[in-house]
Amino acid sequence: NETSTGVTNDLASISSVVKEAGKLLVVDAISSLGSIDLPVDKWHCDVTVTGSQKGWMVPPGLAMVSVSQEGWQANQKAKMPRFYWDFAKARSYLEKGQTPWTPVVSVFFALDVALDMMLKEGMANVFARHARMGKTAREGVKALGLSPFAEEGYASNTVTSVAGSDGLDTKKMLKILREEHDVVLAGGQQKLDGQIFRIGHLGWATEDDIKEVISAIKKVLPQAGFRSS
Numbered sequence: 594n595e596t597s598t599g600v601t602n603d604l605a606s607i608s609s610v611v612k613e614a615g616k617l618l619v620v621d622a623i624s625s626l627g628s629i630d631l632p633v634d635k636w637h638c639d640v641t642v643t644g645s646q647k648g649w650m651v652p653p654g655l656a657m658v659s660v661s662q663e664g665w666q667a668n669q670k671a672k673m674p675r676f677y678w679d680f681a682k683a684r685s686y687l688e689k690g691q692t693p694w695t696p697v698v699s700v701f702f703a704l705d706v707a708l709d710m711m712l713k714e715g716m717a718n719v720f721a722r723h724a725r726m727g728k729t730a731r732e733g734v735k736a737l738g739l740s741p742f743a744e745e746g747y748a749s750n751t752v753t754s755v756a757g758s759d760g761l762d763t764k765k766m767l768k769i770l771r772e773e774h775d776v777v778l779a780g781g782q783q784k785l786d787g788q789i790f791r792i793g794h795l796g797w798a799t800e801d802d803i804k805e806v807i808s809a810i811k812k813v814l815p816q817a818g819f820r821s822s
């Protein structure tokens with residue numbers, strides 16, 4: 594999942610190309626795992642990385658990684674010098690229920706609570722809730738006369754990117770939303786700076802939250818120069 598553009602790539606297809614070429618597949622699942630279904634074994638993901646601060650609903654500080662059998666074989670043969678990021682060392686400590694270095698203990702406690710919440714909701718329901726939030730966000734922005742930036746079919750269910758439009762000063766809009774409506778949205782990055790804005794909807798959020806965001810955007814759009822055609 595690309596947080597910067599609001600795109601969810603077709604990982605199953607990417608995986609079959611990578612595996613046909615006999616290569617290892619490393620997946621940045623920071624803003625997808627736990628929110629969008631990602632069957633790491635079925636899709637032959639060799640290394641999959643996620644971060645506590647996204648769909649896991651807790652503060653930043655903890656990275657979680659899964660490694661396939663092929664990944665472990667590569668790890669055993671790898672000659673690259675390593676120390677802190679030594680997966681083999683992490684695995685040997687895991688057998689003792691420990692980590693090689695002092696971990697971010699407070700986040701572990703928070704994650705324990707968050708995982709209980711997710712298991713209580715049921716993972717299929719968590720994924721379905723994200724799908725509904727994504728749909729609500731995309732339909733909401735379209736109803737305002739704006740266009741989702743990502744192509745239909747690849748639009749992410751954890752972040753909706755919205756294309757800027759003639760006259761709309763996205764930076765001004767984000768400032769008014771933040772200062773006058775307590776709604777914090779993100780802008781674009783690098784060449785998309787000022788070109789798009791992004792609505793995050795992952796983790797502890799519901800369709801009602803998204804509807805509130807859409808109605809705040811509706812109020813602010815005319816103040817930020819938007820003219821619907």
Ligand SMILES: Cc1ncc(COP(=O)(O)O)c(C=O)c1O
Binds near residue numbers: 595623624644653
């Ligand atoms: C898809 C993706 N990859 C990588 C990162 C970087 O994660 P971190 O800031 O934890 O290093 C982010 C953070 O927003 C992300 O969304």
